[in-house]
Amino acid sequence: MALLEVRNLRTTFKTEDGTITAVNGLSFSLDAGQTLGIVGESGSGKSVTSLSIMRLIDRPGRIESGEIVFDGRDLLKLRDEEMRHVRGHRIAMIFQDPMTSLNPVLTIGEQIAEVVRLHLGRNHREARETAIEMLRKVRIPSPEKRVDDYPHQFSGGMRQRAMIAMALSCNPQLLIADEPTTALDVTIQAQVLELMNELQRETGAAIILITHDLGVVAETCKDVLVMYGGNMVEYGDAKQIFAEPRMPYTQGLLASLPRLDAPANARLKPIPGQPPNLHRMPPGCAFAPRCTYRIERCDAPVPVTDLGGGHLARCWRCTETLAPVGAAQ
């Protein structure tokens, strides 16, 4: 049975110009111990998806409908009190910017120890020991000293490792990492990703890795979910999708990446156009206005096609062989 099963998730935000649908009927599932990458550009709904799973959507946002079944229970039906025990304990989260997601007035140790005390009922001394142990695990040098440091005494990479230590301190079954490496240097990025992979092997936690960096997905994820305009457009095994993308948007994304084997003077191939305005979503396929292969049927809701082997695509023409959107011109 899947550890996490999201069905028909719909999250909306009320704004002064009307209600926008940030996530529109998203479904996916994740097995225990697996890593799922969620890719998409800004505004595609990836962060809202992760916050919905944590039930951290605040006014004016609202989870309108859907089910989020985690370990056999629908999280959306839990009482607030029960949900608090899930957060940080069973599902943990790592945020994008380690510079701002640690509290500047509490020491690193206090912040990790607090989670342990909160969920595992440890006393102060034991929780501190656990905090030191976790810092050692994420390779903070001389953790018994650094445990009393404040966040500003840590570098960016150390802070993100401290966040990982905090997230994993209660042995969660699911770790949601929302762009965990975006704010870090490239060299530190690699370290942090490797650390996450290593700790995953050790603890067996499932990971949802939210990113717009396809390179990161290729390195770490077994499955990948491509989002566009608030919904899934392609889903499947990462290797398969990188080798054989079936949805024009995914193809465009991959074609727009710089390649080492390209000639030195080759230009990058961007996808023409802009992501859709969430206030005026196209009635059918959200990508249709930018798509070179648009046909009449694309202006009506598009069903998901199962291409076999767990590979799904939301496109009428996903069975055809098409040149990437940007490259076709």
Add this chain to the structure above:
Amino acid sequence: MSTGQSIQEVKAFSYDEDVAFTKVTLWKRFRRHRLAMAGLVVLCCIVLAAVFAPVFAPFPPNHIDNVHWQGTPLPPCFENAAACGGHPLGTDEVGRDELSRLLFGARASLQVGLFAVIIEIVIGSIVGAISGYYGGWIDYLLMRITDVFLSIPILPLLLVLTAIVVATSSRASLSFGVIVLVIGVLSWPNPARLVRASFLSLRNREFTEAARAVGNGDLRIIFRHLLPNAVAPIIVQATLDVANVIVLESTLSFLGMGIQPPTASWGNMLTGAQVNVENAWWAAVFPGIGILLTVLSINFIGDGLRDALDPGMH
């Protein structure tokens, strides 16, 4: 959501403010403020004098010198060494030692200031924190209540309330408690507004969301995670308010509705001095200087703290 993230990125830039929070840099910046340092020294002297009043005072504060006092206040020794009768700063109109009463009066003034401000800050922080954190109708309701309290003229109300207490009881400690309580309970709106303003921005910081994401409840987030981040403006406000409360207490006592005689307070010493102000200047000048020095020092300290805690203001 993506716009939210870009705001966070801009915020990351101002992170230096938080870095500036370490105790060492705080003290360094405070020390650069000369007036604040002078204020700190003077205030420390006054506080020490008040704490050790029984040690320093040459006489008990309510002791009437029947040996030397002849119906008119005795002059200070530096003015007329022969006539002072061993009272360094002379006596008041009923022959009580001025210096001793000054020292014990400092206790009254500082205590009222300290305790009233503690009450005010506690109530104000709770109201402001809840208001700013939850927002919406809770915020609206609490802020309208705050407006009501802000529109109450505090001095007339205090006069009436203490008049009632004074009329029904003669115990000085009771009127002390009433003054502290009433000032504290009526002056929380200012700190409440300050704390609310801090919380309005703090609740949108990423670490607030991170605190929720590890399963903290609202109360824990408000009081353990966010309130310590809002402490800088609270400290400044509290310091300046101690000075305000001391002035208010002096005013009340001067009008006869504050600390009740025979307990000494700087305010009621001034009341007694009125009668003989033409021939016994010392009875009015010394408590006056006491109030002036205390309030001035505290205000300078407050300014220094503000500059030290909030370097961005200049």
